[in-house]
Amino acid sequence: MVRPLNSKAIGLLAAAAVALAVTASHAAEPKKDKEAVPLPDVGGATVAAPADPAAAKPVTPKKKRGAKARGPSLDRTVTVALPPGDDVYPDKPGAVVVDRNCLSCHSPEIVANQPSLTRAQWTAVIGKMRDAYKAPIADDDVQTILDYLVSLRGEARTKWR
Amino acid sequence: MGVSWTAWAADQLPQPSVPPAKGGAPVPDAAPAPPGGATPEPTPAPDAAGDAAAAEPPPPPPPPEATSATLPMEGGPKDRPLTKDFPQKGAMVLQSVRPPILETPFEVFDKGYVTPNDRFYVAWHSGAIPTTVDPSAFRLSVHGNVRRPVSLSLAEIRSLPKVEVTAIDQAPGNSRGMFQPRVPGVQWGNGGMGNAKWTGVRLKDILDKAGIMPGTVQVRFKGAEKSSNPGVPPYMKSLDLAHATNGEVIVAFAMNGAPLPVLNGFPLKLVVPGWYGCYWVQMLNDIELLSAPDTNYWMVSADVVPATARGDVQPGDTGYATRPVGRMVPRSFITNVKVGEQLAPGQPALVRGIAMGGDTGVARVEFSSDGGKSWTTARLDKDTGKYSFRRWQAQFTPKAGSVTLMSRCTNTNGVSQSRDANWNPAGIMRDGIEAVQITVGDDGPAAEQ
Secondary structure, three states, X not given: OXXXXXXXXXXXXXXXXXXXXXXXXXXXXXXXXXXXXXXXXXXXXXXXXXXXXXXXXXXXXXXXXXXXXXXXXXXXEEEOOOOOOOOOOOOOOOHHHHHHHHOOOOOOXXXXXXXXXXXXXXXXXXXXXXXOOOOOOOHHHHHHHHHHHXXXXXXXXXXXX | OOOOOEOHHHHHOOOOOOOXXXXXXXXXXXXXXXXXXXXXXXXXXXXXXXXXXXXXXXXXXXXXXXXXXXXXXXXXXXXXXXXXXXXXXXXXXXXXXXXXXXXXXXXXXXXXXXXXXXXXXXXXXXXXXXXXXXXXXXEEEEEEOEOOOEEEEHHHHHOOOEEEEEEEEEOOOOOHHHOOOOOOOOOXXXXXXXXXXXXEEEHHHHHHHHOEOOOOOEEEEEEOOOOOOOOOXXXXXEEEHHXXXXXXOEEEEEEOOEEOOHHHOOOOEEEOOOEOHHHOOEOXXXXXXXXXXXXXXXXXXXXXXXXXXXXXXXXXXXXXXXXXXXXXXXXXEEOOOOOOOEEOOOOOEEEEEEEEOOOOOEEEEEEEOXXXXXXXXXXXXXXXXXXXXXXXXXXEOOXXXXXXEEEEEEEOOOOEOXXXXXXXXXXXXXXXXXXXXXXEOOXXXXXXX
C-alpha cells in the first residue's frame, strides 16, 4: 500500500534536506533602542517578566552582553533547504504526459495519495488545474491525464444520489 | 468571556506538564553554527538517553523508529511515509514534498495540549517559498485605504505591545480523508492541526500605524509565498475590518516561545484565533486595506463551503450558494487509543483525548464506549484558553468483543458534534464525531500497533 517511490526518493535527499543552515551572520548590530528585545530561547523562562502588561514592551535587553544567541533567532538570517520531491510519476500508461504537465507545480506523492475517485471528480480536478492554476495542459493531453489518474486507484463507485 | 490576553509575565506562571517545544529547544552548548554548516536539528529527547546511567537492569532498547504512519481513512490509501527530511521538523507524516505539506503524527497530540514547533503541521499552496529569510531586511507593508502607507521592520513591529494567545491552527481540510464519499484534495488524516502559544502584536496596532481610512470594509493579507504559475493570483486571504481590529487577531513572531520555523511562516504569521488556518497567512509581508469586499480567487473559489451552518450538502447536490469557510467548529479526538488496538476485558481502561470548541471554548466532552448508544461525561483538564485544546479523560471497563469508542464535544455556545459528519465536495470543515474501533479480547493489551 505504501508508495515506495516517496520514501526512496526522500531518503536520497535526506542529506541535502537537513542541511538547515542558520548562518551566524548577525544581520545588524542590535540597535540601541529597545527593539532588540531578545526572544526567549525556550518557554519564555528567562524573560524578564514585568507584572504590568502595559510595561511589557520595552524590556531592557538582557544583562549578558556576550551571551550567544541559541536556537532560531529573529536576529539572524535563516536559510533552509527543502527537498525537491520526486521527478517522475508512477510508471503507467500516460505517465510521461503527466510528468510534462503536472510536475511543474507539485511533486507526485500528493496525487499518489488520492483515493479512488469518479471520472467526474478527476475531470473537475484537471479543469481546476488548468483554469485556476494555469497548468499549461494541451486539449489533446486531457484525456490521457484523465485516464492515467483513474488508472491509479480505479474508478470510484460512488453512491451519489 | 474575554480572551485571556497575557503578557510575557504569563510564562512565569506554573506551566502544565508540557515539555518545552522542541522546535525552540536550545541546542545544548551549541557553538555558533558555522555559516552554512551545522544543523540546529532538535536534539534527541533527553529522556531517551538520560536514564541510561541509572542503576539496575539496562532499559530495553527503544522500539525501532517508525518509518511510516497509518491514517484511519476508509478506502485508503492509508499509509504515508514518516519523514525527517524537512528543515526544523522532526518526524512528520508526508503528504506532499512540493509544496511542503506535512501532517502531525497523531500520537503527538497525546503528549500535551501544545504541539511542539518541530512537530507542528505544515501547509503551503505553491512550492514557491523563500528558503532564505533575512529578518533585518524583512518588511511588512501596510497600504491601500490608509492615511499613510507604512513599511514596518520587525524591530518596529516588536516595539508594539506584546500579546500572547494559545490557539489552534487547523487546516480547513483537516480530516479530508475521512469524508465519505471521498473527495479530492490533500488527503489529511486528523493531524492537519496544531495548538501553540503565539506571541506577537495586535493586528489592530499595526493597522493603526498606517491609519485606517473611513470606508475600509476588509483587510487583505499576503505572504512571501509566490504563485506557482504566471497568471495565478498569489495566495491572499481577507478578514472583515471589524474582525481584523477586534484585538484578538495578532501578527505573531513566536510560537511556543521561539521564532517560527520557516515552514510555519518565519518571521511573521497572522494568527486568527477560532478561525481555520487558511487565514493564518504565513511569512506575512503585505496588508492591504480594501474599500470593497475581496473577490480574489482565494476568497471566492478556494476554501468555500455551502452557505449553511454546517457547510453541508448531500453528495451530488448542485446550484447551492457558497461562502468562505471561517469559524471553526467543535471537534474532539481520542489520543491514546488507536484504531485496531486491543484492550483486555474487565480491566478499567483510561481513555484520554483532546477537544476544541472551535470559535469558542469547550463546555463539555462526553465519551461513549458503545458506539454512541450511551455517553458519560469526561473529566476536563485545565482550561488553557478558549481557543486552545482542552484535554479530557474518561474511564471504562471494556467488555470482550468489538468496541467502538467515541467522544463528543459541546462548546460554550451549545454547539455539539453531530453523529453524522457533514459533507461537502471540497472536503473541509469536518464536524462529525470520530469513532475508534478496537478489539477487546483475552490476549491482553497488545503492544503498540
